[in-house]
Amino acid sequence: MNGPDLGRGVLHPGRAAGVVHLDRYGPAPGLARLVEFYWLVRWDRRGLPAHEQKVLAHPNVHLVFEAPRARVYGVDRSLFVRRLEGAGHVLGVKFRPGGFRPFTDRPVAGLADRSVPAAGIFGPAVDLLNEQVLSGAPEPAALVDAFLLARLPAPVADRQAELAAAMVERVTGSPDLRRVDELAVEFGVTVRQVQRLFAEYVGAAPKWVLRRARLHEAARRADRGADVDWAALAAELGYADQAHFTRDFTAAVGLSPARYAGGR
Structure with missing residues (x-):
């Protein structure tokens, strides 16, 4: 495969590397037991055909900052397809398996094959953060660190x-x-x-x-x-x-x- 490592599950990664730019960021130390990493995907298809990127998802829940609202994505057991057109960027939080459960009051299986507005779980402040992230705020991962740390469940080992x-x-x-x-x-x-x-x-x-x-x-x-x-x-x-x-x-x-x- 040519180009940067986009990670397992990204189908036709050599082709995808010519369309998207991926950066990964580690979470703050206080979140490391729950969050695997943050991912930031950028693309620019202005003047070019739209690109459909297909992904065989992993068994992880993601909090995704995207237009028009932040959403929480459960494990997608089918083929995840994202259509990329124009120019834009999306920031995601990849929770470790089991890492999202402390933030919700119900089993994670209820999110399978679904995405839900993040405000339903994190409150309206997550949509304000979404606006900051999408507006190009510097160091968006640090903003998400602060947001999640302020809502971190009690540090009781589960x-x-x-x-x-x-x-x-x-x-x-x-x-x-x-x-x-x-x-x-x-x-x-x-x-x-x-x-x-x-x-x-x-x-x-x-x-x-x-x-x-x-x-x-x-x-x-x-x-x-x-x-x-x-x-x-x-x-x-x-x-x-x-x-x-x-x-x-x-x-x-x-x-x-x-x-x-x-x-x-």
Whole structure:
């Protein structure tokens, strides 16, 4: 892949790198247990056709500062598509798995495949902050730091949130994990407990997180630019056969693995 690293899940990243500019910022130390990073995306399509960017989302909740209002995006279990036209920028907060739960009074699964006005969770001040961020205020990440720190829940360790985050990290960082029962055994809990943790704190089922991690790896391999032995990759990712892998990939991306790789 040519160009900057846009992260796993961004489809056709070589093409996207010619359209968007991405910056990442670390959160203030007091937020590090809840926020993974801030991302700032800029684009300028003035005089150019609109660009549709497709993303295989991760199991994270995002607070996004965008026009016309700030919104909270739950885990998108389908294919996320953003149409970019004109010139603009968007700032997002990528919460760690489980990291958004302290800011809301209900399970994160209720946000799955949805976005809601952020004011419903953070109050009207979030829309005032949205105006500042979109107006080009200097150091917008610092403004968001101050906003979230002022609303930080009491620093009582939530062992369940930490456990959910550790499970997601294990799944997304280790392609050798195949099944939910394996995850349960490794962490010394039951399968039902894993399912409840993910519904409460992550916002997507553990089986979906396992499958999405495999598809992220498959897309990354396809984007490398070299020929891929799809049968071997299917076996490496734990699929029973290539046909099953192809069905999963096509359902998520909208193209077969071979067609996706050919469209780089």
